Amino acid sequence: IDTMIPLQSRALWNKHKVQKFEDAEGFDDRFIHHVETTLARSLYNCDDLAAYESTSISVRDNLVIDWNKTQQRLTARDPKRVYYLSLEFLMGRALDNALINMGSEPKPNSNGDELLGTRDMVKDSLNDLGFRLEDVLAQEPDAALGNGGLGRLAACFIDSMTTENIPAWGYGLRYEYGIFAQKIIDGYQIETPDYWLNIGNRWEIERHEIQIPVTFYGYVDRPDGDTPTTDPAQWIGGERVLAVAYDFPVPGYKTTTVNNLRLWKAKPTTEFDFAKFNTGDYKNSVDQQQRAESITACLYPNDNFAEGKELRLKQQYFWCAASLHDIIRRFKKTQRPWSEFPDQVAIQLNDTHPTLAVVELQRVLVDLEKLPWAEAWDIVNKTFAYTNHTVMQEALEKWPVSLFSRLLPRHLEIIYDINWFFLQEVEKKFPDNSELLSRISIIEEVYPERLIRMAFLAIVGSHKVNGVAELHSELIKTTIFSDFVKFYGPSKFTNVTNGITPRRWLKQANPELSKLISEAINDPKDDFLLDMTKLTKLAEFADDHGFQQRWNKVKEDNKIKLADLIKNLNNGEDIIDREHINNTLFDIQVKRIHEYKRQQMNIFGVIYRYLAIKNLLEQGASIEEVEKKFPRKVSIFGGKSAPGYYMAKLIIKLINSVADVVNSDVAIADLIKVVFIPDYNVSKAEIIIPASDLSEHISTAGTEASGTSNMKFVMNGGLIIGTVDGANVEITREIGEDNIFLFGNLSEKVEELRYNHKYRKSEMPSELKMVLNAIESGLFSPENPNEFKPLWDSIKHHGDYYLVSDDFASYLATQELVDQVFHYEKSEWIKKCILSVANVGFFSSDRCIEEYAETIWNVEPVKPE
Numbered sequence: 001i002d003t004m005i006p007l008q009s010r011a012l013w014n015k016h017k018v019q020k021f022e023d024a025e026g027f028d029d030r031f032i033h034h035v036e037t038t039l040a041r042s043l044y045n046c047d048d049l050a051a052y053e054s055t056s057i058s059v060r061d062n063l064v065i066d067w068n069k070t071q072q073r074l075t076a077r078d079p080k081r082v083y084y085l086s087l088e089f090l091m092g093r094a095l096d097n098a099l100i101n102m103g104s105e106p107k108p109n110s111n112g113d114e115l116l117g118t119r120d121m122v123k124d125s126l127n128d129l130g131f132r133l134e135d136v137l138a139q140e141p142d143a144a145l146g147n148g149g150l151g152r153l154a155a156c157f158i159d160s161m162t163t164e165n166i167p168a169w170g171y172g173l174r175y176e177y178g179i180f181a182q183k184i185i186d187g188y189q190i191e192t193p194d195y196w197l198n199i200g201n202r203w204e205i206e207r208h209e210i211q212i213p214v215t216f217y218g219y220v221d222r223p224d225g226d227t228p229t230t231d232p233a234q235w236i237g238g239e240r241v242l243a244v245a246y247d248f249p250v251p252g253y254k255t256t257t258v259n260n261l262r263l264w265k266a267k268p269t270t271e272f273d274f275a276k277f278n279t280g281d282y283k284n285s286v287d288q289q290q291r292a293e294s295i296t297a298c299l300y301p302n303d304n305f306a307e308g309k310e311l312r313l314k315q316q317y318f319w320c321a322a323s324l325h326d327i328i329r330r331f332k333k334t335q336r337p338w339s340e341f342p343d344q345v346a347i348q349l350n351d352t353h354p355t356l357a358v359v360e361l362q363r364v365l366v367d368l369e370k371l372p373w374a375e376a377w378d379i380v381n382k383t384f385a386y387t388n389h390t391v392m393q394e395a396l397e398k399w400p401v402s403l404f405s406r407l408l409p410r411h412l413e414i415i416y417d418i419n420w421f422f423l424q425e426v427e428k429k430f431p432d433n434s435e436l437l438s439r440i441s442i443i444e445e446v447y448p449e450r451l452i453r454m455a456f457l458a459i460v461g462s463h464k465v466n467g468v469a470e471l472h473s474e475l476i477k478t479t480i481f482s483d484f485v486k487f488y489g490p491s492k493f494t495n496v497t498n499g500i501t502p503r504r505w506l507k508q509a510n511p512e513l514s515k516l517i518s519e520a521i522n523d524p525k526d527d528f529l530l531d532m533t534k535l536t537k538l539a540e541f542a543d544d545h546g547f548q549q550r551w552n553k554v555k556e557d558n559k560i561k562l563a564d565l566i567k568n569l570n571n572g573e574d575i576i577d578r579e580h581i582n583n584t585l586f587d588i589q590v591k592r593i594h595e596y597k598r599q600q601m602n603i604f605g606v607i608y609r610y611l612a613i614k615n616l617l618e619q620g621a622s623i624e625e626v627e628k629k630f631p632r633k634v635s636i637f638g639g640k641s642a643p644g645y646y647m648a649k650l651i652i653k654l655i656n657s658v659a660d661v662v663n664s665d666v667a668i669a670d671l672i673k674v675v676f677i678p679d680y681n682v683s684k685a686e687i688i689i690p691a692s693d694l695s696e697h698i699s700t701a702g703t704e705a706s707g708t709s710n711m712k713f714v715m716n717g718g719l720i721i722g723t724v725d726g727a728n729v730e731i732t733r734e735i736g737e738d739n740i741f742l743f744g745n746l747s748e749k750v751e752e753l754r755y756n757h758k759y760r761k762s763e764m765p766s767e768l769k770m771v772l773n774a775i776e777s778g779l780f781s782p783e784n785p786n787e788f789k790p791l792w793d794s795i796k797h798h799g800d801y802y803l804v805s806d807d808f809a810s811y812l813a814t815q816e817l818v819d820q821v822f823h824y825e826k827s828e829w830i831k832k833c834i835l836s837v838a839n840v841g842f843f844s845s846d847r848c849i850e851e852y853a854e855t856i857w858n859v860e861p862v863k864p865e
């Protein structure tokens with residue numbers, strides 16, 4: 001702020017200081033104020049949407065007041081800050097979360113007889129004003145600026161960083177279109193655009209005053225002729241766009257700290273191109289300017305896959321350049337020497353998407369600030385840390401050198417120099433090892449195009465590299481990054497097992513379970529949401545029959561809510577048998593559709609069950625007899641496929657085709673139902689996850705870096721069927737191996753098993769043969785028997801890369817065990833659920849953030865006074 005209010009005016013400012021609403025009266029006042037002024041409506045035309053908007057603005061007012069205080073406190077204290085750079089923030093809805101987080105200290109209600117948090121207070125107020133909170137909350141579109149786990153992790157992290165009072169900023173892009181909305185038409189996925197800003201966005205604050213120019217293309221100029229590339233150079237850019245800041249206040253739980261999520265939008269510069277205008281090219285020049293906005297138009301809809309499009313690289317640089325500029329501007333205000341930059345700034349790279357920030361900082365320090373190369377590089381290296389989220393080759397970003405040389409010519413030079421210095425060090429440590437040099441080089445020399453390996457650049461530019469679960473963090477050291485371990489030693493590589501925020505994923509998604517817990521452990525103020533070790537007290541009730549029944553009632557109510565959602569999505573037609581809901585096992589797999597996540601194995605399992613039931617019936621068994629072996633079960637699927645991912649889309653089609661056949665087969669009564677829930681997203685997850693009896697986390701061992709929905713399901717009192725992969729390993733350690741259904745081959749075996757397939761040394765289990773035969777017979781695609789050919793071919797003829805045939809038998813056997821416990825030992829089942837929740841505390845993202853803060857960022861909380 002450059003205009004300072006004169007001293008004599010300040011009393012006036014303080015006299016009129018805006019106050020937060022604290023009680024029902026205050027809320028009503030604020031709510032009606034915004035209806036009548038901000039929305040220009042009245043009590044005669046205030047519908048649910050207007051009520052949502054007015055409630056949001058009122059709540060935002062409170063947040064902004066605390067946001068300002070937080071920023072003032074931080075400016076005064078000037079502590080080290082964390083900057084979390086993520087191309088995805090999968091935030092979901094903001095209002096309910098803000099109401100829960102803001103309601104820090106419950107206050108007595110008007111009669112003084114009950115403690116009310118802000119959420120309950122606002123709920124009552126809205127009632128008095130003529131609205132139902134649930135209907136109001138449902139008006140909000142999801143902020144779906146992410147694909148899946150990686151983006152949702154970033155959202156959980158900013159929640160935890162704020163709750164922990166860590167001075168933190170999130171930086172990302174303000175896409176106009178988030179992840180596409182999924183429609184299912186005739187069983188096929190159809191993508192439709194997610195224009196989430198259609199009704200405006202009441203949570204963002206546009207900062208017209210913060211506009212940062214970003215340059216692309218052009219050429220490099222060396223005023224002094226032929227100086228080395230490590231000397232300062234001048235990049236004369238060709239295209240210029242502006243980055244405008246949009247700020248989203250991030251509330252924390254039981255704290256008045258409010259952090260900032262800053263998202264950039266691209267817009268044209270107001271520069272006027274005289275040359276074009278004079279040649280009569282006015283229209284063209286305006287059109288070209290307009291194209292600036294396309295940079296932040298759309299989120300790339302790929303999960304675990306790098307597409308390599310020019311516009312994507314533009315997005316990455318646009319975002320890195322603007323964010324770094326902002327970070328540097330903030331640092332410079334304190335007039336510290338550059339050497340102190342890493343003491344003030346920690347930048348976390350969420351995957352390799354922001355790796356250009358490493359190069360950009362080096363460029364700023366060398367070209368603009370004129371620091372010597374080595375001094376600059378030391379600062380860069382101490383500033384950055386990199387989180388890897390996958391070992392799968394197709395997800396590792398590699399950009400063509402040719403694209404770089406056009407779009408970012410100076411950055412390419414800098415990358416070459418970084419690589420040159422790095423390879424020299426490698427050569428020094430391991431002389432005459434040209435194979436090592438070419439393996440470890442940031443540049444991959446491959447015909448017809450040389451490629452820049454972004455992960456390698458991120459490692460070289462960072463002081464720490466972490467994986468997201470123990471198994472994954474070991475795997476990156478022994479596979480994709482093993483040469484770097486040889487060179488740097490193992491201490492540069494570390495593990496921080498992922499976590500999730502219990503505020504959204506327990507309190508918000510599952511208020512009834514949350515209430516039961518707080519009563520049981522005698523924690524009326526919900527402090528367990530901050531200190532999840534308090535949950536261990538639940539273990540005392542694990543065998544308590546009365547408690548088990550209350551626990552099960554909560555689960556049943558949540559299953560009814562999910563059945564209602566499914567009914568609504570199915571045009572009001574019920575698929576799930578309401579009468580038997582309590583003894584129908586809800587078996588859920590919701591996540592991005594991917595061959596490695598093996599939804600195909602799940603649906604094959606459903607087909608097997610269907611065929612087996614049909615067999616028994618044909619042999620004359622009664623439904624009651626069949627039910628003893630195959631009790632009631634609903635298999636629920638949900639998830640999006642990348643638009644260009646053919647096999648994933650075929651898996652969706654198969655699931656829907658199986659659903660058609662099975663659900664309409666009256667012969668099997670209601671023993672199996674199959675449901676594909678369209679358009680899985682955060683707000684649907686909040687309904688689906690609390691309703692699970694069993695959830696599936698069945699990736700081929702070694703492929704799922706961590707998984708985070710596994711943690712969400714356990715936190716909501718559901719059991720897991722899973723492979724020994726990702727965070728399933730630590731979940732097992734924490735909750736106990738009696739409380740999880742593990743199966744399948746271990747990651748150590750994967751290589752050998754794939755080898756066996758390649759040389760046709762594997763036998764397919766008879767159960768899988770049966771299933772594939774049924775599919776091949778056209779049972780699920782009578783008009784087009786070959787529709788699913790690519791699915792069976794990939795197993796039978798293309799090496800079964802994801803090892804479905806190796807794990808299928810043990811998957812089925814484990815499902816049988818699940819049925820046994822759920823239907824014949826229900827008390828044991830519920831006990832397992834209670835014990836799981838009792839020991840799920842480790843997976844709070846608060847624990848995770850504490851580990852990052854201590855071992856990687858070296859930052860401390862700054863608490864409100």
Ligand code: GPV
Nearest residue numbers: 149150303304389390468705706707
């Ligand atoms: I790389 N992840 C993701 O959602 N998108 C990606 O493009 C990539 C990784 C996920 C992993 O697949 C999960 O195992 C992990 O839990 C999550 O990132 C968060 O670390």
